[in-house]
Amino acid sequence: MRRAWIVVWKDVLSERRSKETLNALVFFALLLLFVFQFALGPDRARVEAALPGLLWIAFVLAGLLAFGRTFLVERENDCWEGLVLAPGDRSAIYLGKLAGNMLLMAMVEAALLILFALFFSLDFTAALPALALVLVLGTFGLAAVGTLFGALTAQLRARELLFPVLLLPAVVPVLLGAVTATQTVLAGQPLASASSWVTLLAAADVVYLVVGLLTFEFVLEG
Amino acid sequence: MAIRVLGWLAVLALLAGLGAAFGYAPREAVQGNVQRIMYLHVPAVLTAYLAFALVFAGSLGYLLTRRPGWDRLALAAAEPGVLFTGITIASGSIWGKPTWGTWWTWDARLTSTAVLFLVYVGYLLLRGMIDEPDRRARAAAVVGILGAANIPIVHFSVKWWRALHQPSTILGPEPSPIAAPIALALFVNWVAFTLLLFYLLAKRTEIARLEDMHAG
Numbered sequence: 001m002r003r004a005w006i007v008v009w010k011d012v013l014s015e016r017r018s019k020e021t022l023n024a025l026v027f028f029a030l031l032l033l034f035v036f037q038f039a040l041g042p043d044r045a046r047v048e049a050a051l052p053g054l055l056w057i058a059f060v061l062a063g064l065l066a067f068g069r070t071f072l073v074e075r076e077n078d079c080w081e082g083l084v085l086a087p088g089d090r091s092a093i094y095l096g097k098l099a100g101n102m103l104l105m106a107m108v109e110a111a112l113l114i115l116f117a118l119f120f121s122l123d124f125t126a127a128l129p130a131l132a133l134v135l136v137l138g139t140f141g142l143a144a145v146g147t148l149f150g151a152l153t154a155q156l157r158a159r160e161l162l163f164p165v166l167l168l169p170a171v172v173p174v175l176l177g178a179v180t181a182t183q184t185v186l187a188g189q190p191l192a193s194a195s196s197w198v199t200l201l202a203a204a205d206v207v208y209l210v211v212g213l214l215t216f217e218f219v220l221e222g
Numbered sequence: 223m224a225i226r227v228l229g230w231l232a233v234l235a236l237l238a239g240l241g242a243a244f245g246y247a248p249r250e251a252v253q254g255n256v257q258r259i260m261y262l263h264v265p266a267v268l269t270a271y272l273a274f275a276l277v278f279a280g281s282l283g284y285l286l287t288r289r290p291g292w293d294r295l296a297l298a299a300a301e302p303g304v305l306f307t308g309i310t311i312a313s314g315s316i317w318g319k320p321t322w323g324t325w326w327t328w329d330a331r332l333t334s335t336a337v338l339f340l341v342y343v344g345y346l347l348l349r350g351m352i353d354e355p356d357r358r359a360r361a362a363a364v365v366g367i368l369g370a371a372n373i374p375i376v377h378f379s380v381k382w383w384r385a386l387h388q389p390s391t392i393l394g395p396e397p398s399p400i401a402a403p404i405a406l407a408l409f410v411n412w413v414a415f416t417l418l419l420f421y422l423l424a425k426r427t428e429i430a431r432l433e434d435m436h437a438g
Contacts, residue, residue, distance in 0.1 A: 145368065152361050156351050165347060166365060169340035170372055173379035180383070196382060204375045211371050215364040218285055221357075 003088050007096025012103065014073075021069060022104060025062050026111045032058045033115055047120050052182035055116065056175055059135075060142065060168075062108045067146030068163045070097050071154035080154075084220055094147060094216040098209075101143040102136075109135055130191040131182065137201040138178030144208035145170050151219045177201045225424045232421045235414035239265075239407075247407035259317040261407055265415040267310040267335070273303030273419060274342065274370065281366030284359050290434060291427075293359035296366055298426035300345055302419055307339045334380040341369045355434060 015021060036054050040046050047054070074080045083093060117124055124131060149166050153159040177197045184194035191198065243261035250257035280296030283289070314332070315325045326332065345365050352358035400408070 148364065148368070152364060153348075155357075156348075156361075158351055162344075162348060162351055166344045169337050169344060170368060172337045173372070173375045176379045176383050200375070200379055200382070204379075207371050207375060208368070211368050215285065215367060218360045219364055221360060 001092070001095075003086070003092035004095035004099065007093055008099045008103070011097070011100040015100075015104070021066065021073075022107060025066055025104070025108045028065065029058055029062055029108060029112045030115060032061060033112075033119055037119070044120070048122070051116075051120075051122070052179045052186060055112070055182060056138070056179050058112050059105070059109060059139065060171075060175065062112070063105060063139070063142050063146055064164050064167065066104050066108070067101055067143065067150045067167070068153070068160065070101060070147055070150040072150075072159075075154055090217040090220050091213045093220065094151075094212055097151075098143055098147045098212070101147055102139060105139045105143060106136075109139065124186075127185045127188065130185045133191065134178060134181040134185055134194075134198070134201070137198065137205060138174055138181075140205045141174035141178075141201060141208055142171055144205060144212050145174075148208075148212040148216060148219065151216065173204055174201065177204070225421065225428065228417065228421045228424060232414065232417040235410070235417050239411035239414040242407035242410040247403050248401075250404070253321060256317060256320050259313050261411045263310060263313040263317060264408055265412040266306045266313065268412055269415040269419050270303050270306035270310060270338075272416065273299045273306060274338070274373070276423070277303060277342070277345070277366045278370035281363035281370075284363045285367070290355065290359065291431075293355075293362065294427045294430040294434070295423070296359075296362060297349065297430055298423045300342055300349075300366070301426060302422045304339065304342045304346060306415070306419070307335060307342070311335060311339060330380045330383060333383070334376050337376050337380070338373065341372065345369060355437065 036047075036058075040050065071080075074083050084090075086093070113124055116122055146167055149163060149170070153163045153166070156162060177200045181191075181194040181197040181201065184197075185191060239261065243258050247258070247261070249255060276299035277296045280292045280294075280299060283292035284296065311332075314335075318327070319325050345362060348365055349358055349362050352361060
């Protein structure tokens with residue numbers, strides 16, 4: 001557990017000093033907003049109807065960029081060997097990277113919600129606690145698979161192509177659950193009416209986390 | 223030699239299956255001849271599930287033992303698995319046009335089968351991108367295990383999302399309501415497809431073994 005924290009701390013520190021990923025991701029999110037606006041036109045009702053889907057499209061696209069970079073930075077900075085040689089259980093590295101990705105995505109998602117609220121004049125405050133739970137559960141599922149596959153593809157050729165091709169079909173259940181639950185929450189209904197989806201998201205999160213923890217040492221081997 | 227015998231058995235069984243599907247089985251009362259696509263559709267999907275179970279077994283076996291034979295099993299099962307899933311989707315589509323009036327609909331089972339197809343196409347793409355055998359085997363095994371663990375989650379998520387396809391008749395809990403001759407024709411075809419899968423498996427593992435020998 002302590003090792004996982006060290007990995008998180010190291011990544012947060014290097015991100016705080018370089019700010020390369022977060023800045024680019026928030027800017028990317030802003031660009032997505034423009035794309036959505038151009039695609040849907042000025043009709044507010046249309047934006048509101050498509051909102052849960054739009055939010056998750058933005059999260060997934062940002063996630064694809066963020067998770068794909070998780071282990072790429074280690075390679076670019078020639079730190080891969082050091083990471084692999086670090087003593088102790090490799091699953092700590094997975095946990096650390098996963099926590100770092102969750103942190104990063106939390107900031108991107110917060111920024112996106114604010115931008116959405118601003119540009120489409122929406123009000124999320126009423127639904128915020130329930131929405132936060134759905135976002136955390138959904139993002140955890142994305143990040144758990146994304147971190148694992150990010151490590152898996154970091155050393156491969158054509159990784160920027162392969163990574164989304166592997167990740168997207170694998171996270172279909174997370175997307176379905178997250179979008180449906182978000183829809184329920186944003187419609188003002190209590191979270192209990194989407195309880196089966198929340199359960200499914202939680203179950204998927206647990207399964208992905210367990211598979212990730214168990215298989216990660218094989219991913220990092222070479 | 224044994225592989226060749228298995229191959230001929232598969233050929234014979236497929237011919238018997240063809241005879242059973244078009245000669246022996248009666249014309250279905252409501253759907254007419256279109257229903258006969260089922261003799262391709264259902265055995266194909268059952269065989270695909272078996273193949274993906276074998277991918278899972280091979281992936282697990284490789285990570286636990288590190289014997290390349292397990293990896294060759296996973297590879298040899300994934301390819302026909304994708305093929306049979308493709309056959310399932312294509313034949314279902316051809317059946318759906320006259321019966322449901324549409325080639326494709328975002329129904330639960332159609333969608334989950336399509337997702338399954340995409341997951342394992344990704345698996346094969348990944349394998350194609352890595353040259354080094356040990357690394358390829360490890361990466362593929364991780365994806366194979368996650369893919370298998372994901373199947374029930376995909377199944378339930380898509381099921382709650384929507385459902386139009388009739389529920390499973392063969393694997394369901396109640397005794398099957400299918401008429402005996404139709405069930406028999408299905409059974410013959412299922413046996414034939416399973417034999418074909420095992421023939422392809424044996425052949426493909428053999429080829430992969432020779433490839434590894436040649437590379438190593």
